[in-house]
Amino acid sequence: MIEFHLDGRSGVxxxxxxxxxxxxxxxxxxxxxxxQLPKVKDVAAGLAINPNTVLKAYRELEYEGLVAARPGxxxxxxxxxxxxxxxxxxxxxxxxxxxxxxxxxxGLDDESIEALFASAFRSAAEQDIA
Amino acid sequence: xxxxxxxxxxxKRYRRLWALADCTLAIPAGHxxxxxxPNGAGKxxxxxxAAGMLTPTTGAIQVLGGRPVAGPEQLARVGFLAQDxxxxxxxxxxxxxxxxxxxxxxxxxxxxxxxIGRLDLDLDQKAGTLSGGQRSQLALTLAVAKxxxxxxxxxxxxxxxxxxxxxxxxDLMETVAEQQVSVxxxxxxxxxxxxxxxxxxxxxxxxxxxxxxVEDLLATHHLVSxxxxxxxxxxxxxxxxxxxxxxxxxxLLVRTSGPVFDPAWTVSEVGVEDIVLAYMSQAAGRRRRDxxxxxxxx
Numbered sequence: 001m002i003e004f005h006l007d008g009r010s011g012v013x014x015x016x017x018x019x020x021x022x023x024x025x026x027x028x029x030x031x032x033x034x035x036q037l038p039k040v041k042d043v044a045a046g047l048a049i050n051p052n053t054v055l056k057a058y059r060e061l062e063y064e065g066l067v068a069a070r071p072g073x074x075x076x077x078x079x080x081x082x083x084x085x086x087x088x089x090x091x092x093x094x095x096x097x098x099x100x101x102x103x104x105x106x107g108l109d110d111e112s113i114e115a116l117f118a119s120a121f122r123s124a125a126e127q128d129i130a
Numbered sequence: 131x132x133x134x135x136x137x138x139x140x141x142k143r144y145r146r147l148w149a150l151a152d153c154t155l156a157i158p159a160g161h162x163x164x165x166x167x168p169n170g171a172g173k174x175x176x177x178x179x180a181a182g183m184l185t186p187t188t189g190a191i192q193v194l195g196g197r198p199v200a201g202p203e204q205l206a207r208v209g210f211l212a213q214d215x216x217x218x219x220x221x222x223x224x225x226x227x228x229x230x231x232x233x234x235x236x237x238x239x240x241x242x243x244x245x246i247g248r249l250d251l252d253l254d255q256k257a258g259t260l261s262g263g264q265r266s267q268l269a270l271t272l273a274v275a276k277x278x279x280x281x282x283x284x285x286x287x288x289x290x291x292x293x294x295x296x297x298x299x300x301d302l303m304e305t306v307a308e309q310q311v312s313v314x315x316x317x318x319x320x321x322x323x324x325x326x327x328x329x330x331x332x333x334x335x336x337x338x339x340x341x342x343x344v345e346d347l348l349a350t351h352h353l354v355s356x357x358x359x360x361x362x363x364x365x366x367x368x369x370x371x372x373x374x375x376x377x378x379x380x381x382l383l384v385r386t387s388g389p390v391f392d393p394a395w396t397v398s399e400v401g402v403e404d405i406v407l408a409y410m411s412q413a414a415g416r417r418r419r420d421x422x423x424x425x426x427x428x
Binding site for chain 1: 304326327328
């Protein structure tokens with residue numbers, strides 16, 4: 001079972017934050033088909049947020065085909081987002097960690113690393129389009 | 131839409147002073163509604179009339195379709211938590227539950243006991259020795275265990291420390307999820323309201339400045355900034371709520387039904403707090419101007 005958290009200063013609507021966290025957990029393989037999402041009541045009580053916000057997030061995820069509600073029981077994962085690539089995550093993560101260590105040794109701080117990654121990511125995406 | 135509270139020209143006068151004057155509003159049921167506004171806006175008076183604690187001087191009010199003081203059945207449908215969560219200091223927690231059971235026909239003793247257990251309250255403790263947070267939760271327990279259709283909370287967390295406040299709101303949200311009860315609560319703590327409320331009413335000087343689902347308010351309000359210009363020159367369909375100008379730049383909080391298309395403007399999203407403050411200062415500015423106009427003819 002995953003646990004939700006809310007960033008009050010992010011400016012992102014709470015229901016979107018919940019959706020992102022479920023999608024994120026699906027991508028990273030923390031949630032699998034058949035897993036149950038936290039109960040609406042427990043999320044509302046845990047985060048002190050309106051139950052309708054949680055319902056809205058779950059409805060949206062259901063619409064995307066990622067989860068299904070079973071009335072009276074709960075909401076369960078029915079889809080995946082890893083696209084079968086989960087097996088490749090391990091080696092890729094190790095590559096990234098080696099790269100991060102190299103960047104640190106070269107004297108880059110967190111902000112520079114993030115900026116460099118984002119800029120490389122963007123230019124790669126642009127090349128794909130072109 | 132079924133109204134939790136609907137008023138028409140509602141007013142309450144104490145001697146010569148109107149605490150609430152000509153207030154007309156409709157608050158829908160099925161929501162957690164936040165009622166915000168400056169001190170003296172009439173929030174407490176409105177909530178006390180709705181709970182049947184006060185009789186209005188003028189106008190009409192319906193709560194869940196009935197008159198607040200119509201009789202015991204109507205009183206049983208509404209749970210009220212007054213400011214500062216009053217409890218009987220000399221009575222124990224258990225005494226309060228007995229009193230609740232005695233006074234309320236639909237009293238849910240199991241629910242009350244479960245809540246007291248979950249909140250870790252000692253049944254034999256005198257209510258006067260409880261902490262502020264515990265007192266609020268005892269008072270909320272009494273209001274919830276009567277199984278009302280509507281809970282009216284007047285500044286329920288104003289006097290609580292941040293931890294007690296969070297615990298109270300967690301408890302309240304769990305209750306809403308479990309019992310599908312409608313809630314109308316007044317508060318100054320807009321940050322809390324953003325999390326717990328899905329409907330907002332901004333009241334200034336007995337007048338509703340804006341009311342609607344939080345989601346709609348967020349979708350229709352934007353902060354735009356750009357080269358200085360006269361707000362009156364904006365295209366139709368855009369209402370300026372607040373504006374500030376430097377010699378070169380204008381920053382406006384606007385309400386609009388559609389997207390803002392103007393390459394010269396930077397559009398950013400606003401939070402509930404920005405929206406509430408903009409409407410409150412707009413109303414305050416209007417009142418200052420009105421007073422000045424009244425004083426001029428002397």
